[in-house]
Amino acid sequence: MKRRTRLVHPRRSVPEGFRSLAVPVYRGSTTLFPRAAAVRDTWDHDQAAYTYGAYGTPTTVELADRIAELEGAHRTFVTPGGQAALTLVYLACCSAGDHVLVPANVYGPSRDFADRVLRRFGVDVEYYAPLDLDALAARLRPATRLVWCESPGSLTMEIQDVPAIAAAAHAAGALVALDNTYAAGVLFDAFAHGVDLSIQALTKYAGGHSDLLLGTVSVRDEALYRRVGPVLQDLGCSVSPDDCSLALRGLQTLDVRLAAIGASALEVARWFAGRDDVESVRHPALESCPGHAVWRRDFSGAAGLFSVLFRPPWTRAALHQALDRLTLFGLGYSWGGVTSLAVTPGFAGRDDGGRFGDRLVRFSIGLEDPGDLVADLDRAFRR
Ligand SMILES: *Cc1c(COP(=O)(O)O)cnc(C)c1O
Secondary structure, three states, X not given: OOHHHHHHOOOOOOOOOOOOOOOOOOXXXXXXXXXXXXXXXXXXXXXXXXXXHHHOOHHHHHHHHHHHHHHOOOEEEEEOOHHHHHXXXXXXXXXXXXXXXXXXXXXXXXXXHHHHHHHHHOOEEEEEOOOOHHHHHHHOOOOEEEEEEEOOOOOOOOOOOHHHHHHHHHHOOOEEEEEOOOOOOOOOOOHHHOOOEEEEEOOOOOOOOOOOOOEEEEEOOHHHHHHHHHHHHHHOOOOOHHHHHHHHHHHHOHHHHHHHHHHHHHHHHHHHHOOOOEEEEEOOOOOOOOOHHHHHHHOOOOXXXXXXXXXXXXXXXXXXXXXXXXXXXXXXXXOOOOOOEEEOOOOOOOOOOOOOOOOEEXXXXXXXOHHHHHHXXXXXXXX
């Protein structure tokens, strides 16, 4: 054989039997089959373990299994990001003519997808006040297919009564999906509280180092597994085994990172709560957070995310100047890494009456020493 052929079909092979503590990174589009008749194409790992790289390699399936175990789910699908996990749930559950209820404080891009895409395909999207159970119950109707929860809600941090929402939704024949990113599959047991589909952005705490984008959809039962799987295949939502390998590494330290981050964040939040220029600190473990009593009942701890609503005369411009004086906090979106971050979020599309947008700062606390963070904040927010 000529060199060209030998480069593709080498004669020598490396010794077998290597074992590492780390999950190997299996890359691959093509999956080889033992015989021509065995070749097939399906997302369903129960039917045929591996048929095409898009539906997973042992690395991605390992990550899916570990998230399923962590969340107590029947099965888990890995997606290219948290947003892809959200849209997969919408697309798997909703058809033209269906009605979907979404909390008004939901993660902005979820709202954008519902408004810009779902509506175009004839899905009736309606928003509900996240803490008003009666108003939610009044909006449930026979066409309601899906009720979303997000707890705490993005930016404004309301804790929802998920068990009560799930009971009402199920009585009306609707499925309940939860954006469980904050709790990282650790601080809130979605399935024990009645949720049918739980999504996470692994980008945040599972990844934990701000260097990857991944998400998951975890499902309660086999029927939902069979509903979501084919849609994932049809959408072509494939993930990189390299990113999955980083998430697998992150998962090993998830619990200890969350514990350290949670303790620091509470310390920093309490420092803000003691300032007289602060109207309220929206940290789930503080009484000033809307839905705090539900957090105490349903959660096993708090993560590193909270928002601070400053009093007038603080303005958005003055807050920007203060944030620019910070030296330990990065300014930017996403969260859950080792570096503390701050943003003054936009509230486009939200019915907040202009209340929050100007004077709310969202903080994500990382793994720095909390005393150093407070000292940095104290310098920056001194007027
Ligand atoms: C970041 C985030 C997402 C989206 O995750 P990506 O991986 O960035 O797509 C979804 N929901 C919540 C609550 C988030 O914070």
